[in-house]
Amino acid sequence: MTQLLEALAWIADPTRWSGPGSIPVRLLEHLWYTLLGVGIAALVAIPVGLLVGHTRRGRGPVVALSGAARALPTLGLVTLFGLWLGIGLTAPVLAFVILAIPSLLAGAYSACEAVDPRTVDAARAQGMTEWQILTRVEVPLGLPLLIGGVRLAAVQVVATVMLASYIGNGGLGRFIFLGLNLSDYPQMLGGSILVVALALVIDLALRLVERLTAPRGAART
Template structure:
């Protein structure tokens, strides 16, 4: 049977749109886990990247830690945390945050470090202090790269949040795991395509954020 026909037959079944195992519930759980993980990763990665990029201190250590975190297998981190603290939301958050921090941290650091030194000299010549240079000059100029890092992290988190199903938590991954267990491959296809659609929506959301938050001149410079 055609892949898209299987998906259409599954998603058009009214039974898939109600109850605790329905698409709205699973989608809401998936979005919630992903948003929480991205928010935590942003709260960690952006401030650290801003400070290290502004001061120029700790850059090598920052990059090394980020690269190390990138090399960690997400499912392996998840299982280790499950063994340590048990099944629940915490293991999922730890694994997803570890996945999301590196691109946000590195892009923030590189964005701030890449600001033209002449611009910083001019800002200081106008009487701006260190934190004012950071917040009023370096942060706005670095914003396109920061948003790129957040977008990369968000897509990775949305795609990987399916692992929540392996430790008994909900989300769109339940359709994939349960479908495999029951040999209901229309459910597997449906769950997989819903995750893909959500990742596309996240990409569009960050495109809109970039349009609204980044000055046109900076958008053109970042596109070159």
Template sequence: MNDFLNQIRLVADWLTSSAQWHGDEGIPARLLEHLTYSGLSLLCAALIGLSAGLLVGHTGRGAFAVASVANLARAIPTFGLVVLVVTLAGLSTAPVLVALIALAVPPILINTFEGVRGVDPATRDAARGVGMTEWEVLVKVEVPMALPLILLGLRVAAIQVVATATVAAYPGLGGLGRFIVDGLARNDYELVIGGSAVVVALALVVQAAFTALGRAVVSPGLRVSAPKS
């Protein structure tokens, strides 16, 4: 118990030290690098996952192919993919982005597809009956009703990307993972635990942000029946 409390005290001292909040290797600089990798990856994954999920969900065509590709992508080991692409393409940000995009696409794609396909067919027919085009049915009817699941997919993807972006440090790049990698190399567990705590805190902030976004944009009636996981 005393050892645990000592570790907590050491990490608290590390986090509150002014040296950790300045310079190219301080928490703000590493956090900015981490957010850059995570943000770019999530943006690319959202463009892919949302586009494919909305298209297949609305038309019903290619559902089996989407599910198969998404499950295959989900099974790819992120760290292994980073190492493979670094080996083939050389050291750059590309391997990290490819790996994180591959990780983030499946939950966005599957939840978007399931959300759109789960809309009551009678609601679609009623929308078409009043003269809506297929685009209007998608944008004005299906997307608003599927929004809880769409946001769930984005939230899951964002948290996974933020947590997994620590792999950016392994091929020699930056981000919060640098604290963990350097700490392990030096046997400095204060640095490892401190870096891990910052990553966990960032993931919790992302979780809270998406929860607040859901409350702001999802209608109360849909929010009641939305998945909680």
């Protein structure tokens, strides 16, 4: 337990809270990479997922794709792109986007699929266009599931950003790998605690958004 106290003392040390390479800088880098990865992936995956969910076509390939993606080792992708594309932001962001896409796709198509087909038919009978059905019926009703997909993608990317520090990128993973190289266990532990806290805060915040976006009056399952 003394090691845990040392790690907490490492985090609390005021010199780690200002200047380049300090905890706030690494934290912001971590958040920025996560946002970048999830954002770019969302631009691609959410429209495709909604299209698949709305038309109910192409579900097979999408399910197969998200299943296969689970087998992809994140560390492998990060090092592969790092070696291939060299130092810079392109390599890690490419890995983040690829790893975020399956959860976002699954969230988007299940958001549409979870809506009662009778509700969709009723909307159609009332003269709504397909676009109106998607944006005014399916998306509002399925929003918690869509956000659930974003949450899983974000958590996945937070973990991958940490691994990407290994190939020389910023983020909180820096502390872990620096500690590893120096055999400095308190620093590794301190970095680990920070990453875990960040992952949990993001997870809980998006869970809250899921709750808040649940349509009023609709039965919660």
